[in-house]
Amino acid sequence: MNGALTRYRVIAWIVGVMLLLLTLVAMPMKYFGDNNLGVVIIAPVHGWLYVVYLAAVGDLARRVQWPVTRILLVALAGTVPFLSFVMERRTVAWIQGTDRQPSFTEA
Template sequence: MIDVESALKFYRVMAYVVGVMLLVLCVGMVVKYGFDDDAMVAVVGPIHGFLYMIYLVGALNLALKVRWPIGYLLLVLLAGTIPFLSFVMERSVNERVRKLITATA
């Protein structure tokens, strides 16, 4: 279970980081299209993309360890692309995995 707990911790950190970066990217999009300045998007966009790939790997790692159904996994993977959803899914994932850990302990 230690391996699952470390995978959960990594996933939770990445969910927050990707969620925050997505919100910053959304602000950058408003600045780009509202004020005709694309500098913020040019910097934040690739950073969010790179961090999202790490998030995908972390979520997949956790999913394989706890054997999520494919539908739930897809929802978790997509959560990093919709503003605020990564925070909601992080909470759902945390509760789901914690229940599994306590049930097997």
């Protein structure tokens, strides 16, 4: 399971950085600078990396037997800027058992 957690953590950070680049650099370049090169390059890369992120979430969820609501929350975190970083930390706490805060995703 440690390998699955490590893979998830790495791809969560990569997807998070790519999404920040897309929303904070490429999109402003497109709409304010009339230059869509950043979107043309970054958007498809982020899209494919998000698919890898979903596979990592699925693999980790299968190994730790998460409820569906938790799987969906973690999966959607890759689509909201900054949320993948927050969810990555939360996921590590869930896996390591250091999360003492009650969550509505508990089964």
